Amino acid sequence: MANIAFIGLGNMGGPMAANLVKAGRKVTAFDLVEASRDQAKADGAGIAESSVAAVKGADVVITMLPAGRHVLTVWNEVVPVMTKGTLIVDCSTIDVESAKQAHALAAKHGMLSVDAPVSGGTGGAKGATLTFMCGGEEKAFAAAKPVLENMGKKIVHCGGAGAGQAAKICNNMILGISMIGVGEAFALAEKLGLSHQALFDVASTSSGQCWALTSYCPVPGPVPTSPANNGYKPGFASALMVKDLTLAQDAAKAAGAATPLGKHAQEIYKAFDAAGHGGVDFSGIIQHVRSLAAK
Ligand code: NAD
Numbered sequence: 001m002a003n004i005a006f007i008g009l010g011n012m013g014g015p016m017a018a019n020l021v022k023a024g025r026k027v028t029a030f031d032l033v034e035a036s037r038d039q040a041k042a043d044g045a046g047i048a049e050s051s052v053a054a055v056k057g058a059d060v061v062i063t064m065l066p067a068g069r070h071v072l073t074v075w076n077e078v079v080p081v082m083t084k085g086t087l088i089v090d091c092s093t094i095d096v097e098s099a100k101q102a103h104a105l106a107a108k109h110g111m112l113s114v115d116a117p118v119s120g121g122t123g124g125a126k127g128a129t130l131t132f133m134c135g136g137e138e139k140a141f142a143a144a145k146p147v148l149e150n151m152g153k154k155i156v157h158c159g160g161a162g163a164g165q166a167a168k169i170c171n172n173m174i175l176g177i178s179m180i181g182v183g184e185a186f187a188l189a190e191k192l193g194l195s196h197q198a199l200f201d202v203a204s205t206s207s208g209q210c211w212a213l214t215s216y217c218p219v220p221g222p223v224p225t226s227p228a229n230n231g232y233k234p235g236f237a238s239a240l241m242v243k244d245l246t247l248a249q250d251a252a253k254a255a256g257a258a259t260p261l262g263k264h265a266q267e268i269y270k271a272f273d274a275a276g277h278g279g280v281d282f283s284g285i286i287q288h289v290r291s292l293a294a295k
Pocket of ligand 1: 007008009010011012013030031032033036051064065066067070073074091092093094118119120121122235236237240243
């Protein structure tokens with residue numbers, strides 16, 4: 001049974017740490033926020049007074065933090081004091097460059113490291129059904145897999161350092177673009193007098209079929225579990241979609257890739273966010289699309 005240090009107990013990290021406890025792991029947790037530490041304690045984790053204290057005696061260290069700068073701050077604190085050969089896994093969604101820097105820091109101090117961003121949202125974090133997209137050496141991935149299996153149902157090794165983050169932002173760029181496309185199709189269908197159900201029945205079994213339509217339909221009715229049936233309560237907030245599309249644009253720029261639709265999708269989500277809808281589920285972008293017709 002590995003001793004696990006878990007740093008970052010927010011909307012995702014809190015329930016992920018709780019699932020490690022449920023799986024029988026000994027978890028020592030830390031977050032800057034007292035309420036999050038209290039919740040982790042109630043879930044059965046031991047609480048440390050700092051990140052550095054949390055990693056003492058740990059076999060595996062996991063971070064789940066907002067952005068690259070937070071990850072590099074915490075890794076710079078903890079990696080130098082970890083026992084040589086310890087595994088450190090970052091599950092946050094961060095820029096590829098910071099992920100590579102974090103791996104380099106771990107390698108310099110003789111640690112095994114994995115970038116392992118997730119998809120599945122807070123529901124997946126609570127239900128231990130997340131997908132983990134992993135980057136790092138084979139040996140590090142093999143060590144991380146059994147621990148990640150306590151928090152998720154699909155664990156994919158995508159390649160070397162940063163490959164997990166690369167897979168995550170490419171996937172979410174597809175998602176952001178396709179959700180706008182599906183929203184536009186429903187907005188056009190409304191103007192043409194075509195019912196939501198009729199478009200769904202045709203497109204879901206035709207060449208327009210995609211996850212944004214069949215699993216997360218942005219109009220109420222056809223897919224009862226989609227946020228459209230619940231006032232567009234997230235789910236996956238539009239502000240997080242802006243974050244991921246911006247990471248994709250940063251990576252495209254750095255790598256010299258052309259992503260014209262990814263750039264346009266980023267601009268559309270940014271406008272929705274700037275209008276005060278950052279907390280609305282990203283499928284609510286259909287409301288923004290409809291509002292453009294009135295202008
Ligand atoms: P969150 O803001 O709820 O949690 C982040 C936590 O990190 C906070 O509790 C904060 O106090 C803590 N923190 C920040 N700096 C710290 C430090 N130096 N030391 C200790 N704790 C620190 O965010 P979240 O929704 O849990 O998301 C975490 C990551 O997962 C993000 O990178 C996000 O993009 C990604 N993600 C989120 C979702 C989602 O649906 N929420 C889905 C997939 C991926």
